[in-house]
Amino acid sequence: MSDSPKKEEAEKQPEINIEMETPATEEATVPLSGEEPTKKETSGTTKGVVGVLGSFKWLSLCGDAPLITDKLDHAIDESKTRVKRAFYYLMHFLDVTGRNFGQVCFANNPISGFLILAGLAVGDPLVALCGFVASTVGIFFSLLMQQPRGSIRAGLCCYNAALFGAVLPALALGPNPWAEPLTVWICVVLGSIFTVVITVSVANSLSSLKPAIPLFTLPFNLVALFAVVVLRVHHQAQQPTRVPNPDFDWMHLVEGSFLGAGQVFAVQDLYCSGLVLFGMLICSPVLALAGFFGSLVGTFLGAAVSANLWNAAYNGILGYNAFLASCAVCFFYVPTWRSFLVAFLNAALTVIVQVALGWAFADTALPVLTLPFVGASLIVLGMTAEKEALPRSMAPLTFPEQHRAKWLQDARRESVQSTDTNTHP
Template sequence: MWMESKREVEEASRSRASFSRRLLNSLLLCNGDMEHLDEYMQDKLFVLQLAVWGLRGVTRVILANNPLSGALILAALFWASPWQGLLGTLGVLASTLTAVIMGQDSAEVTGGLHGFNGMLVSLLMGVFSSAGDWYWWLLLPVCLGSATCVFLFSGLSSLFDRWNLPVTVFPFNIIIILYLLCTGPNNPYFPHHRVTPPGALEPNATELLAVQVIRGIPLGVGQIFACGALGPSLLILGAVLLYSPLLAVHALLGSAVGTLAGLSMAVHHHFLYSGLSGFNGALGCMAVGGLFFTFSWRTHLFAIASAFLSAYADIALSNMLGTMGLPACSWAATLTATLMLLLTGSLAAYRIPIGQVRAPECNLLSHSQWKAGNTLERESTDV
């Protein structure tokens, strides 16, 4: 009797252990780049493949590459605004289909590299449009602008590849500025809001609310997708966490650094509360903190410096472009990350070749294996 009860307890503990192991393995299959999904989708319908490519393109906006994270981000956008969610979906599909028709590199298409610029263009067109939601004429420039991103991406790639640099969101920043310059605030078909320089706003008349400032830190992650609602922003942060916990930490850290930079420059409280002060800092910190550089204490400090530089550059560019009624978009983080990748010296040893960039944890593991292999090789050649 006692032996039977003991055997039952052991079997129950083994079953619980096996269930926990299966659950952990399932979770591990869902994070990172999910490369196994590409092999599974090879013989599936084109529509299903296009959906996966598009979802990867969605996550490329936050420097990730995970279709499940892309699904979470799309859900967050539809939660915040169904109209913005529709525009974002249309933008990523238009640019991805254009890349397929143009015969762009299949690895770039399947990895979502031709989708994220189109998505950003469509989202920002919707944000700056003064015609309101569900203005169907806006779908025309959304499709054209998203498709044009593919041409710019392809052309800039041949130039940037010489220095082993990523094109990132240069096409988006160029297209959205050209669109706003072409239309203008009083355009009868595609009017948009005129941007006011932060320095031209009225001085802060009320005292600073610490709770609102803290709330603005996760909103800074959401503002990467032009999302200013707290719930959807937390869901977007969760999507980053699913892809890479290390990248999520740097996203929050960069947004906090950007908010601190805004406080030091006494920017208008609206920019602090809405997360607009933090999103360039978040992008700059994520780019350096484990994505394009192997994570270490040196690159971690380097990522914080990149976040500060991105945030201060954003304030300066916002004041300069705002005089023409134009937004600074993500020019600050894009230029800062490109500058960081061009640096030489000891930090250059931590830089990851563009073709080998994966999730930060995978980059860290690959770097450790490479160092171990080099050590063994040196020891074997010693006489």
């Protein structure tokens, strides 16, 4: 009898349901860039970006375009007919193609990529066509070799192929062509395959390093330099004639800084540069501004070195490596005033390396391509500091604005935890 009140009291107590919070399932893929691991998230991707891009649904087309990713992820499985299935396969292909061109400038966004491709078509249709063909060959070769779908989807496998396809015809079939068109097309197809092979093999070797080392455009440089040498074996290129130094003009320097965006793809055209910057602006205003001001620093610094470099400065040639170098720092480091300072220092270092390599390659007439950007950026990204002073962007890498939002969120969480620890010992 004495136990019955206790039993009744226990029955009246509310049932406490404790649920463990389970993390969203993630499918990790091989980080083919060494520093750019990609993760395929569930439908919560869009929710995670709302705090950065705002509550408007159309803004989810910015950044890494989570709206497009979410829509295409289940479209093929939900399609009932072969026509719809083929249509969504085509949409997937176009999504990857756009990201291939965007990833050259660290913009993982298909809209940005197709704006860049449109800029290439405006500047030189042949460059755009060769870049598209190289990107397509790279995609199909990556699928044939069964590379991680997440890396292919993010454009990490084939962005070097897209860049190679765009730059090689601009070099060999430009205003002063020095190679046969058929030979260049063969090099574009074969070279795009080799860029994928080098990207995958070298990235697998470097992915074990802590922190992992990004490849940047190293595969493109290796394949492009060998392709230029092979093409010149059969058709000797003429040495460029010396052009007299022009008069110094501040406005031409500003114009050259603007042209640096298009010169990333070896296209000297204002409309092309404008579309490249606009595409990057859709993905990340931080990247667009960092790239332009990096090109500005590189162009003005290079022009200050020697009057012999004024032509290169006016044409945007001194700006494109600095453009990429500044973007790289603002992508791999969380955007702060210190990271912007480091970005502009990296742009300056890149121009110094470019001038030195240009002088060293002068006798062979080989292009420096993006080797200055790769070399200088690898050095600068090895710099460390206090976590709060120069924080690195944490994986999965998306775009600078979200990197900063995640960093601020983690800093607030650590601050709250430390406060709770101090108040409740």
